[in-house]
Amino acid sequence: MAVDLLLGLQWGDEGKGKIVDVFTSNYDIIARFQGGPNAGHTLVFNGKKHVLHTIPSGIFHENKVNLVGNGVVIDPVIFKKELDKLEEQNVDYKKSLCISRKAHIILPTHRLLDAASEASKGKAKIGSTLKGIGPTYMDKTGRNGIRVGDIELADWKDKYRALADKHEAMIEFHNVDIQYDLKELEADFFEAIETLKSLKFIDSEEYIYQAQQSGKSILAEGAQGSLLDIDFGTYPFVTSSNTTAAGACTGLGVAPNQIGEVFGIFKAYTTRVGSGPFPTELFDEDGETMGRVGNEFGATTGRSRRCGWLDLVALRYACQVNGVTQLIMMKGDVLSGFKTLKVCTAYKYKGETITHLPYNIEAENVTPIYTEIKGWAADLTGMTEASQLPENLNGYVEFLEKELNIPITIVSVGPDRKQTIIRKTV
Secondary structure, three states: OOEEEEEEOOOOOOOHHHHHHHHHHHOOEEEEOOEOOOOOEEEEEOOEEEEEOOOOOOOOOOOOEEEEOOOEEEOHHHHHHHHHHHHHOOOOHHHHEEEEOOOEEOOHHHHHHHHHHHHHHHHHOOOOOOOOHHHHHHHHHOOOOOEHHHHHOOOHHHHHHHHHHHHHHHHHHHOOOOOOOHHHHHHHHHHHHHHHHOOEEEOHHHHHHHHHHOOOOEEEEOOOOHHHOOOOOOOOOOOOOOOOHHHHHHHHOOOHHHEEEEEEEEEOOEEEOOOOOOOOEOOOHHHHHHHHHOOOEOOOOOOEOEEEOEEHHHHHHHHHHHOOOEEEEEOHHHHOOOOEEEEEEEEEEOOEEEOOOOOOOOOOOEEEEEEEEEOOOOOOOOOOOHHHOOHHHHHHHHHHHHHHOOOEEEEEOOOEOOOEEEOOOO
8 A cells, every 4th residue: 555645835834734634534544754843733623623743633533543753853741741632532542643763852952952042043043943843853863862762771861861961061052041940841851751651662664564565544644844844945944854755755664666645735825934035925914814814823833924925936846846646725715805816926036037946035036926816705614515616716726726737636615624625536
């Protein structure tokens, strides 16, 4: 059985959690392959909102395995809080949740180091969520990290102490005013480690291989978005992992020739959290309306998201590097009421008109070229069938399909799992 992928195609916050939740009934295993608790996957069903940060979005479905892969970095304290909330909702996570021994652990000092590093940058800060993600991946590539499998060893605390002491020296080097009580942070950390130990640890690459051999269906769930990829995103304003399709191979141990469908998710407009270039960003009433109607606030940080028109240059690029086979458009309902919509189809770049994403998309280099499309005024949130969608919305979707040359198979018209319209099957 091939492994299908579900990825965000913009700067994150596209609605991946909802669609994974919708898709879970079709799969046996849901596997997170990168990122950490800087992700906020929001699910809405039965009138309740649920926010997950590290745990895969299939956790609310019975008899489904939810796997945290080796490419993920885990903060035990945040992970424990997620587990506590699941317990309150009578979710039997011990039966359905497993963790790769090769996944790296975020230490309290990773978070402190993140804060010290960001503070030292001043106006040049990248907009980190301060969850310790970057420093943890730095230790991973620097071969200093602590992995989940290490906490099964008798002397793992010696390794912890050596790394934490190194981090404190690095924090002091940044020479910024960071106040903290490490003993208090460590008390919470070690308590959370004991909770982590109660879960099933696996060699995930072998687990997934055997699952494939036995005919199990697997959906790999991405976090953040393609434009935040450490290699192919808008560097340095990116995350610290590979958020694109290739990251699923290294983050789970899946061979490239085992990848099946690649579902790409995008909003009907564009948003971005934190710093970094954003060619189609709006600073007017239209942008304010998108943010207000779309409730554009980060599920993890609560930060307001910057909003703008859909950027097809960036979206085409993301489809290309991921090998997207099907597209899913989210938040079509948010654009209801706009008389005219704009879509960026090309850039004016250094005196030329281009349709590919260049190395630098800072405002001084790039001016978006827009195509205008008629909007729609209907309330989409109660619609359940593709035949109910307004003519102008269908026109918008068909325009995007033609530009991207990829079918848009699903249109989301609200946050609830039921507000998901299957537009076509391929």
